[in-house]
Amino acid sequence: MFDAPRTTEHRDGDDLLTAGLGLAGLRAMAPPAFADAAQPTPAELRRRALWANWRGIADLAPGGGYGELYGSAANVPGREFSALAKVDGAKQPHRVLVQVPDAFDAKKRCVVVTASSGSRGIYGAIAVAGAWGLPRGCAVAYTDKGAGTDYFDLDAGQGVRADGSVGARGEGLAFEPAATASATSGVAFKHAHSQDNPEADWGRHVKQAAQFALVSLDRAFPQAAPFTFDNTRVIAVGISNGGGAVLRAAEEKDDWLDAVVAGEPNVYTSAEGSRALYDYTTEAALLMPCALLHKQGLPQPPIAAQVAPLWTQRCAALKAAGLIEGDDTAAQARSAYEALKAHGWTDESLQAGALSVGFDLWRAVAVTYASAYGRYGFGEMPCGNRYSALGTDFLPRAATAAERAAWWSDASGIPPGAGVHLVDADPTAPLKSLQCLRGLWTGDDADAQRVHRGVDETRAALPRKGLPVVVIHGTDDGLIPPAFSSAPYVRQAQTAGRDVRYWQVRNAQHFDAFLGLPDYGARYLPLLPYVYAALDRVDAHLDTGAALPSDAVIATQPRGPGTALQAAHLAMPR
Known part of the structure; x- marks a missing residue:
């Protein structure tokens, strides 16, 4: 069940929570440097991945309260056990990792199991589960839930090994996309291109991480073995996609889980009012830039004066496509706003949604999830999107060795980011791509049916009776x-x-x-x-x-x- 096992020790200037950076190091604006940018060591990659994932999740800014009012970045020495795991029927593995503090409470026998938020790599929940569990003497088990930052460079034929370093096909990579005639250039990543629809298996990913925790504790403390679900407390926690994953784990019928805490979960059910992420993401990608012109007092950034011309163009394009009404920008913005409100968006969610518009996050999510739900391979993605490094002329180019080496530690799991860009089939007509992505939800052609089948596979059921x-x-x-x-x-x-x-x-x-x-x-x-x-x-x-x-x-x-x-x-x- 578990392949490529590794054990590392983290003490004496290194630790489980921050790799020796401490709160001050996590707050540093520049990431920890690599001695050789093209060939960083596994220890350097781990330290930088921890820095990036802390900063991607927690508010570490002075005055924000972290480490003072709440949370911990304590020095916690211990060991890490990691492996690649695979659920039945999957083409690609997911990463599992267990952090065991030296101060593990063998009497309480506590495991906190978690899944990365978004599509982040294996340390994507360090600020959520690690920060709470490790200082309390609990082991913490992680899964990237079939997503993560195991990018694969098709130009170089290289991907990411179990230790985060770069290697070629056949060298124990955590993700190897299927080789096809059309998959010869660009960047593939697991969430979009595994052909597994990983979200359908989120609950099983979490349970496998908990099982790996028991195996790891047996190795760490053989005198106290066996560690089993009957004699070890297991609490699941996650936020965002990780929150959805632990709710899916709550469905598992075996009495293996003792409690669940889910923050801001991405969860889709058959209940009235529930909408699939793909549905409201593609709706927001199309309409929200225009609709926000109807709102006053939006948070900054995005800077209103800078984005207003672009959003005005979006309103005009939507009107020309027959998607909204109105003879001027104000009327068009009101039409887009009213359409979103009629579909359940609140003023509060629209106002905060300005951030996702400003960072073009709606489009990034829509493209990745369309490929994942439809189980498309690289080069097969609907709507003609692909991923690549870009040159100064904004045209696709091969990635450099230094860029490739930093993907595992620096990327968030969904491009654009870390030097990997989302490339539209026709960059001069962005509305065409967005309408295509929306059509995969509203339409009924073969591609839309593939996406709908994938979304249906992610629908959550009720948690087990009696589970808090x-x-x-x-x-x-x-x-x-x-x-x-x-x-x-x-x-x-x-x-x-x-x-x-x-x-x-x-x-x-x-x-x-x-x-x-x-x-x-x-x-x-x-x-x-x-x-x-x-x-x-x-x-x-x-x-x-x-x-x-x-x-x-x-x-x-x-x-x-x-x-x-x-x-x-x-x-x-x-």
């Missing part, structure tokens, strides 16, 4: 609106008598990491403190039978400009 589940979601989430995801999931589960509790956090959006931007920090609160608090509560419940959290709408107080975060702003429920 806490769901936490920001009411202002502009990437995964709770109205489409957590709210219908919780309603369905509670109606069926499942033990699901729901915290709705006012003035919280999706990305804690962007709270370092002054306008976002002034308007919004971080979600991570509530995830940690929910973990505290379920852990106490399992320890002593203490009461689980009650449903709550948490009335937070934005801190305003130039003000450090205080406990009173969080209004943490008691």
Whole structure:
């Protein structure tokens, strides 16, 4: 079940949580340097991956409260056990990794299992699960859930080995795309090109990571073996896609999981009001740039004066395509806004969604997920999109050795980023590509049917009876609106008598990491403190039978400009 096993030790200037960087090093604006940019060592790659993943998830900015009001970047020495795992029927493996602190509590025998948020690599949940579990003496098990940063360079014929270094086909790579006549140039990555639709197996990925934790603990502490699900506590936690993954793990019928905490989960159910990520992402990619011209006081960035001309062009293009109405920009923006509101978008989610528009995230997500849901290989993607490094002329080119070497540590798992770009079939006609992607949801041709089948495979079921589940979601989430995801999931589960509790956090959006931007920090609160608090509560419940959290709408107080975060702003429920 587990291939390419590795064990590494992390002590004496290195550690499990920060690779020796500490909070100050994580806050550094520049990543840890490689001695040789083209051939970084596995230790250098790991340190840089930890730096990148901490900064991609947590608000580490001074005044943001991390390490003071909540959270930990403590020096935790210990060992890491890693491997490649594969669920039945999969073409490609997913990574699993277990961090075992030297101070592991052998009496409590605790494992925290998690899945990376977004499409991040194996350390993608370090700030969520590692920061809570490791200082408490728990082992922490991770999975990249079949996505991650194991990119493959088709020009060079090279990908990523188990230790993060670059190697050729047949050298123990974590992802090797199928070789086809059309797959000769560009960059392939696992989420888009594995042909596995990994989201369909998120729950099984999480369970395999927990199983690997038991195997690793047997190796780490043979005198205390065997570690089993019967004698070891397992708590699952994740945010965003990781939150959806742990909710899918909650469906598993065996009594292997003791509690679940899911933050801002991407979860799709059969409940009324639930919408598939692909549905609302493609809708937002098309309409939101125009619709936001109808809104006042949007958070910055994006800078309104810079994006208004582009958004005005989008309004005109949408009108010409017959997708909205209106004789001028104001009327067209109102038409797009009203269309989104009619489909369940709230003003809060639209306002926070400006960030995803500014970073072109909707398009990036839509292209990747269309390929994943349809199980397309590289060179087969619908709508003519592909991925490549770009030259100064913005034309595709081969990647350099230094670019290739940093993909595993630096990338987020969905291009663009880390020097890999999303290339449209016709860059001069962006609306054509977006309409094609939207048509894969609204249409009925063969490609649309493939995508719909893939989406149907991701539909979540009810959690196991008696399993404590806490769901936490920001009411202002502009990437995964709770109205489409957590709210219908919780309603369905509670109606069926499942033990699901729901915290709705006012003035919280999706990305804690962007709270370092002054306008976002002034308007919004971080979600991570509530995830940690929910973990505290379920852990106490399992320890002593203490009461689980009650449903709550948490009335937070934005801190305003130039003000450090205080406990009173969080209004943490008691």
